[in-house]
Amino acid sequence: GENVEQHPSTLSVQEGDSAVIKCTYSDSASNYFPWYKQELGKGPQLIIDIRSNVGEKKDQRIAVTLNKTAKHFSLHITETQPEDSAVYFCAARPSGGGADGLTFGKGTHLIIQP
Amino acid sequence: NAGVTQTPKFQVLKTGQSMTLQCAQDMNHEYMSWYRQDPGMGLRLIHYSVGAGITDQGEVPNGYNVSRSTTEDFPLRLLSAAPSQTSVYFCASSYSVRLSYNSPLHFGNGTRLTVT
Numbered sequence: 001g002e003n004v005e006q007h008p009s010t011l012s013v014q015e016g017d018s019a020v021i022k023c024t025y026s027d028s029a030s031n032y033f034p035w036y037k038q039e040l041g042k043g044p045q046l047i048i049d050i051r052s053n054v055g056e057k058k059d060q061r062i063a064v065t066l067n068k069t070a071k072h073f074s075l076h077i078t079e080t081q082p083e084d085s086a087v088y089f090c091a092a093r094p095s096g097g098g099a100d101g102l103t104f105g106k107g108t109h110l111i112i113q114p
Numbered sequence: 115n116a117g118v119t120q121t122p123k124f125q126v127l128k129t130g131q132s133m134t135l136q137c138a139q140d141m142n143h144e145y146m147s148w149y150r151q152d153p154g155m156g157l158r159l160i161h162y163s164v165g166a167g168i169t170d171q172g173e174v175p176n177g178y179n180v181s182r183s184t185t186e187d188f189p190l191r192l193l194s195a196a197p198s199q200t201s202v203y204f205c206a207s208s209y210s211v212r213l214s215y216n217s218p219l220h221f222g223n224g225t226r227l228t229v230t
C-alpha cells in the first residue's frame with residue numbers, strides 16, 4: 001500500500017518568513033495530493049490540492065509543488081502570519097480506487113513566532 | 115449548511131463499556147469514513163462506506179463496528195472499549211468515492227474519547 005513520509009514534524013518560523021513542508025510517497029501510481037490544515041480543537045480542513053498531471057499550483061500565499069519522478073511534493077507558505085500556526089497534513093490517494101481513502105503523513109506542527 | 119456533524123465532542127468511558135459515536139452529513143455525500151488521530155501517528159482509516167448499506171474495513175478496524183442505513187448517517191460503535199482506543203475520532207465524507215480535486219474529503223470537528 002501507499003506510504004507517505006512528512007518532514008519536519010515541527011517547524012518554527014518568524015512571522016513574515018516562508019515555511020516549507022515536504023512529503024514523499026511510495027506508490028508511483030498515486031495521482032491526487034491534498035494538503036490539510038488542522039487548528040486546535042477542529043477537524044482537518046482542505047487548503048490546497050494538486051493532481052499528478054500538474055507540477056505546481058498556487059492560491060494566494062500558499063503553493064504546492066509536485067515532482068512525480070522523485071515522488072515528492074511540498075507545501076510552501078509565504079509571508080507567514082500568526083493565523084498560519086496549525087498542524088498541516090499531506091496526503092496521497094492511490095490511483096487504484098480511492099474508496100479506501102487517503103494515506104496521510106504524520107503531520108507538521110507549524111509555529112509562527114511573532 | 116452544517117457539513118459533517120459529530121457528536122459528542124468529548125466522552126470518557128471505562129474499560130469494557132460500549133458507546134456509539136455519531137456522524138451525520140447534509141451534503142448528500144456518497145462516501146463516508148472514520149479516521150482516528152493519535153499523537154505522532156497521523157490519521158488512520160478505521161472503516162468506510164461507499165453508499166447506504168455498504169461498508170468496508172480500513173487500516174485499523176479491530177474493535178469497531180459501523181453501519182450505513184441512510185446516506186446521511188454513519189455511526190461508529192465501540193462494543194467493549196479498551197484504553198488503546200483512547201484517541202480523537204474524525205468522520206469524513208466526500209461527494210464521490212473517487213476522492214479528487216473535484217470531490218475532496220470533508221472532515222467533522224472530531225470526538226475526543228478517553229478510555230480509563
